[in-house]
Amino acid sequence: MRILIVEDEGVSVEAAINALRTAASAAIDVVSGPFEAIEKMKAESYDVALVDMLFRTESDEFETRRRLGRIGLDGGQLHQSGLAVLHAIAKLGLPTRPVIWSGGAPNRRIHMIFAHEVMGCRVMCAKEASGDLPRAVAAALQGSEYMHPVLGMYLTPDYARPLKETLLASPARLRIWRAMASGQHQHKAIAKSAGVKPSTIRKSMDDLRSKLLEFDPGYPANGSPSTELIRYVAQNWEFFLDDTVRAMFP
Amino acid sequence: MIFQVGESDKDFNYRTTYKLLRPFEAVALLLQAANLVGALFNDNYGPNGVRILVALTVAHFLGAVWTVRHRGPVTSGAYWAGVWVAITFVVQLAIAHLIHPGDFGGYGNGIQAGNFSLITLTILAFYPWRGRFQRRSIEVALLCAVAFQPILIIGIMNSWSFSTEQARSLVQYAVWAIVWFLVGKGMAKLCRIAVQAELKATVSAYDVTLGEIHSSVETAIDRIANGESSKRAAIDLRKIVYRHRRQLLLAYRQVGAVEIFKNTYWLFGGQLTLLSTPRLGGLTFSNERAKLIEECLVNSLKNVVRHGGGRVHVALELHHGNVVVLTIRDEGPGMAQDDFDMVGSTMQRIKVRAKEMGGDFRLITPSITGAEVRLSLPLH
Structure with a gap:
């Protein structure tokens, strides 16, 4: 089994690797951003991609430009997130199964809803529960749904519209x-x-x-x-x- | 990301001063209106002069209202800033012609309605012009124009012959022009100092928070290295992380429901089994409600962990589109109504606050099959 971890924080990478290696033998590669991940997935075949949602290097540089009013909306690249990896997998028809691996900051809330509601991502694991990663990866490989109960709260309730x-x-x-x-x-x-x-x-x-x-x-x-x-x-x-x-x- | 001290002072000063400028512009237009009203009462104008000054007063008052609601002349760009400066000069020229002949600067105590121009000068001294050369050029040109305009007016009207009183008035006016200009510069400086001080305080607060987290992590590492239970150290660390997350989360004006529930759940981590959780999507709560809901969750889940066996159902529903109903039910031995009603208990404090917000907090099933508490709260 080959797993690609798309994560920029060293501690989270270590936690994910430890959890996955303890549960199964897997060849694990790590990249620190969505661009590298997409290039890597194009070049090599992965069974599962463990994708973080926001990346500090991407966000900090973009935020500086945004605060200075230097963001053009016509053409040009906007902010890159883990959604880019999920989109590339679907668009390029890659065999890789995505698993969202996210922390708890409020600025990820709508991304998580978007990933579930619009992109159909059904496997999500909380960073705080790295022990659950093997279950999430297994679910992704089987094409079944796995969502930590805490991440299930991101789903849109009946009283709100999607x-x-x-x-x-x-x-x-x-x-x-x-x-x-x-x-x-x-x-x-x-x-x-x-x-x-x-x-x-x-x-x-x-x-x-x-x-x-x-x-x-x-x-x-x-x-x-x-x-x-x-x-x-x-x-x-x-x-x-x-x-x-x-x-x-x- | 916070704006970093010293990283881009020019941009930082420009953006902060620019934000302060709009209310300042509105006050300036109001002061100009008041100055014109004062001129009506203090100086000697003919019927036409009175009518024109009344019209100008009303226009400036309306301009102040417009500035509060939308934006002022300087913040609308160079064109409108130029129009405002031009109006300033035209008004002073008009006053010189509308006032009783010989009165303009003729009493040795300054120029009639002179503050009208000086207010504009103050605003333009406050304005954060981009570029040192541009700023200096505009400021010197304005200062000279404002100070010399009455000299030109009196000179042309009196064939360049100045009485002692007029000369004294012109000197006084020039001195006041410099003073008002410096007031504008000083206010800009003060505002920037205040913003920088606030920024430094924020950075310092971050330092304190991060320092505490670092020392907690180091202590935990030390405890584990000395053979203490890593599980115990992890629980303690989790509490510290929870406290800091809570602090940051509840600083928002609107707080995400998911974040409140997640943060509370991670506080108890492995001690809780969530049998059902609510779908919350993009729901947010006002800060006041978020604090109450969080307190209710923390205390109810604490009871679940201590007395309810750790297995819990959590539900959140919206009734009638505006009342949020949070239900927490465990599978423990239940809770006695007397315990829930105990005066001064946390549960009663939550109940009192819920009632103050138009809601309620109740124990639903005081039985041996598990405790169920319900918080209802209007969303708005």
Whole structure:
């Protein structure tokens, strides 16, 4: 069995290797980011890819550019996450089975929902439960579902509507979300970045918030919609500016 | 990632000062409106002059309201900043012509409605112009223009003949121009110092937190190296990590439901068996509710671990679209209603806070088949 670990934190890599080696004999390779992972999977055949969701080197460099307002939304590469590896496996028809291996930071929340709901990833293991990795890998190899009970909480509940029908429902609204995530806060600047008129932004704000409330019923329903949406996007910019999400939902 | 001290001071100063500028612009427009009202009462204008000054006052007041709601002239870009500067000069020229002949600077105590121009000068001294050369050029040009404009006006109107009072007024005005300019520069400096101090405090807080985590890890390593149980050391370390995660998590204005549940679960780690967990998706709670839900979870799960056998069902539902209902049920010996109702107990504290927020916290099944507690809370 060949396993590719896509992880940039040494301690997590060690934990994963120890858990997997204890359970079974496996040839394990480690790469520290999605680009290297995709190249490696193209060149060699792996049975399982253990994929972290966010990578510090990718995020730090991108965040610096974002804060300085140097993110262009037309063309050019956006933020890279573990979703890129899952997308490449599906798009290139690779035989590798993905296992999401994620920690608990809030900025991964929508990525996890996206991976399950849109990309159909059914095997997820929490970093805090590395002892469960062999079970997760076995489930991935058998094509069955395995999700640590804690990660099962990422699934969309009945009282909320899925991502596809809310945040991802309209390309025009997604452009506005991305413009705000890129650091634009004024209607005029958001409009310029999203390629629409400022009046369109003003009119869209209530609609954007109502869609957000369908996805997250706990989000504040009062107050200025622009301010609330900008706050939301500031906490979740990694998702709205994700390169894979843009590739799948332009 | 936080903005690093010293890494890009120029960008940092620009961005922070720019953010402070909008409310400052609104105050400046309001002060200009007040200055024009003061001129109406203090100086001698004809009927046309009064009408024009009233119109200008109203325009500046509306401009201040617009700036609060949208943005001001300087933050709207070079074009509108230029328009504002031009208006400043035009207004002073107009006042010189509208006022009773000979009054403009004629009393030796300054220029009538002179503060009107000086307020603009202060704002433009505060503005973080990009580039040292650009900043210096604009500032010197403005300072000179503001200080020399009344000289030109009086000179042209009086064929370059200045009375002693006018000369005294012009000197006073020039001195005030320099003072107001320095006030603008000083305020910008103060704001930057305040932001830098806050940034340093944040970095220092990170240092303290990381320092504590490092020393906890080192202590745990030491304990394991000295033959202590690694499981015990891991439990202690987990508690420290939980505490810090909780601290960070509950600092958010909106807190993710998944993160609250996950963090609480990892606190008890191997001591809990989750028989069922709720689907939470992208749900978030306001900070106040998140704190209560977290406290309820921690204390209920602590009871499950101590008395309930560690096996637990956790459910979260939304009733009527606005009331979140959290249910925690274990398979232990149950909880007596008297224990739940004990005055001053944690459970009662949670109940009181839940009621304050329009919700409730109740023991559902005080039986021997397991304890079930339920927290209901309006989402908004």
